[in-house]
Amino acid sequence: MPIVSIEFDNNMPIYLQIMNYIKRQIVTGTLKPGDKILSVRELAAELQINPNTIQRTFQELEREEIVETRRGLGRYVTSEESKIMAIKKEMAGALLDQFIIGMQELGFADQDIVSIVAEAVTESPEPGQERGVNHT
């Protein structure tokens, strides 16, 4: 049984989901700047996934300059906090865009969108819950 686990969405590449998983850990401080990251083989074993897939995940993260690789030693979270802030901003912006544009495409008015969010946040503060949405 894995120590940590991710609920994978079959309609999205695993390596992208693991990327976001790592990014979240960095953004929220679970992984701090300069921290050593689990090795390819460790993380592969923990998530029950092929090491090659983890390798691809890290290659992407490195391309985004979020992690640094020291050959023979391991991988480390970038020390540039500005980079981490930028990632957080980018991820939040993507979430926001997807949500608002999506709701507008469904025909919701701007005021409705705001009140739906406000209501959802007050009625069930903990994550992972079902939420009701009033529609017109």
Place this chain on the structure above:
Amino acid sequence: MPIVSIEFDNNMPIYLQIMNYIKRQIVTGTLKPGDKILSVRELAAELQINPNTIQRTFQELEREEIVETRRGLGRYVTSEESKIMAIKKEMAGALLDQFIIGMQELGFADQDIVSIVAEAVTESPEPGQERGVNHT
């Protein structure tokens, strides 16, 4: 050049994206209950996509009882408006969940989430725009 077009996300199956595209048209009333839907070959030509992929899209939509098939005639939007309402509710709920849980995972407080949405909605009311997000 296609009359209508969709910006496809390569990280998600096309047939699912077309599904949502059709669902949105139904939910917003662009396609009304009982309306005839473009044929497999028509829609395939319009979206520049293989008819087999469109066929798969419609099979899924039919499984969700959103469209009805009359062999030899074509496909039609369901006449049950309650079904359409349910779809809208479901799609909005999915968007909401994804957004709120995502923001919470990024470390945003509930109040922050509400104000970010309120600000985004007021500052750029039209869809398809970039939005800034203030983070702490």
Place this chain on the structure above:
DNA sequence: CATAGTGTACTATTTAGCTATGACAGTGAC
């Protein structure tokens, strides 16, 4: 009847993602 349009089915091919497995190279501790 023939025709044109509809949905449906089938085979074959390509590509991306993921897996399985093995091998090689750099680093630090002993």
Place this chain on the structure above:
DNA sequence: GTCACTGTCATAGCTAAATAGTACACTATG
């Protein structure tokens, strides 16, 4: 040097998604 870890590379195989092309069945129209 040896060992155990690290990252990296390469080959092969499997599956789902999408394409291409063909064919068949149903329906309305004439």
